[in-house]
Amino acid sequence: MDGSPTASAPSVADPSFDPAAFDTFEFSGVEVDEASATVALRYRLDDVAFEETVRFDDVAWPQDEARREVLRRLARLLHLLAGVSYFKTAAPPRIAFAPGVGGLDGSGAPSPRLRALLRDVYTLGLGEFAYRNGVDVRRRGALPDAVGTPAGPVELAATGRTLVPIGGGKDSVVALEVVQRAGRDPLLFSVGRPVPIVDCVAVSGLPHAVAVRRLSPNLGDLNASGALNGHVPVTAVVSTIALMTAVLHGADEVAMANERSASEGNLVWDGLEVNHQWSKGAHFESELGALLAEEVSAGLGYRSVLRPAGELAIARAFSRLERFHPVFTSCNAVFRIDPARRGTRWCADCPKCRFVYLALAPTLDPSQLEAIFGTDMLADEAQQDGFADLAGLREHKPFECVGEEAESLLAMRLIAEGVDEDGRPGRDAWVDHAVVRRLRDEHLTGLVPLPADPHRDAAPFVLDDAALRALPLDLQDAVVAVLGTP
Structure with missing residues (x-):
């Protein structure tokens, strides 16, 4: 799905930015403003500060303490995953956490499971970035040795509502068809309001929740003045924003549209598998799902309903959904940050x-x-x-x-x-x-x-039998009905 953030106003950057001059990337803090439904994510690269914001539109922050606590934990997770966009500007040797930052429960150091996820996101998730820039990220961004003991998961009551991220392409449309065929109550979600997404939502006739992501204002200028740049595992970030949106709107599951081919890498470079779609793959999905169950809430699900299917089965299913044919698109030109370059x-x-x-x-x-x-x-x-x-x-x-x-x-x-x-x-x-x-x-x-x-x-x-059986029974039946052999 589209995870393109909104560009912020430009600022003046140092024209002599030298990535090799930096030593430490720090997670400085995260602030949740419940009144404006906005999360501020703060980072430092030595003396360079970054601040990204994510705003959740047209929704009030919940008053019940269980959902508020789940949102706080997810905001901390978002802080850690979204930092990859700023870490990559220099890919420095070390990563640090400001006091009180690191664990999802606010206690400080990340748990072993969270630490392992971060290590994967900042290495495997940056595989393409590493290959294109000739930077071995396995030798950069060393995490502190300290690990914490996390608080247990928060109990959330089941609601039966499923949030479906919609990206304007064929995959998310087919995922929506699966969720509807299972008899679930879908809520559509997107980061921003690109025209193809808005058009697909209109065809569906379903409610639509929106979050707006604004990158730190100085990031674009740093990229233009010498910072390292390249692909980041944006689905990891969008997934966490989707999980927060689900909790805000009373949904208890996020149904992604990541197919099994997302787990196939593009190439192997110096022993590192380079996969453009790493954060859409089964490994990331499994890691995030386990972390949610152990440290956030066992009542909050995250899974791809298309994981059992290949792209040709998905395309065949989409070919029958003719009402979406005039409005869908998967072309990246439509989702460019710069409106002047947008198709x-x-x-x-x-x-x-x-x-x-x-x-x-x-x-x-x-x-x-x-x-x-x-x-x-x-x-x-x-x-x-x-x-x-x-x-x-x-x-x-x-x-x-x-x-x-x-x-x-x-x-x-x-x-x-x-x-x-x-x-x-x-x-x-x-x-x-x-x-x-x-x-x-x-x-x-x-x-x-x-x-x-x-x-x-x-x-x-x-259909992949193991991936199919990993889904709840209602989704298994729906996947077979939508994606199986006619």
């Missing part, structure tokens, strides 16, 4: 546009996809290499939220070999498109034959 719907020339187009092609015809994207991308020979990269046929999988290489390869084969949804040959809608012809001629010959009914039996369409 409208699809740029039709980036890895995400190419992947969504390719994933939908086995179930939608060229005219349907051209109506969505405004162009026939598979007829544009200039995009052939970009499509090939999705399947790892030239380079590693792009650093974007795209599916597994095997999924892209199967989608290419289905349209190149003319296989329809019943597994029969003869679907010639795509076979003569320029990109499809070149992919077939240059990359798709001599491969192992497809299963007799690939839409049913090929691995990208098969």
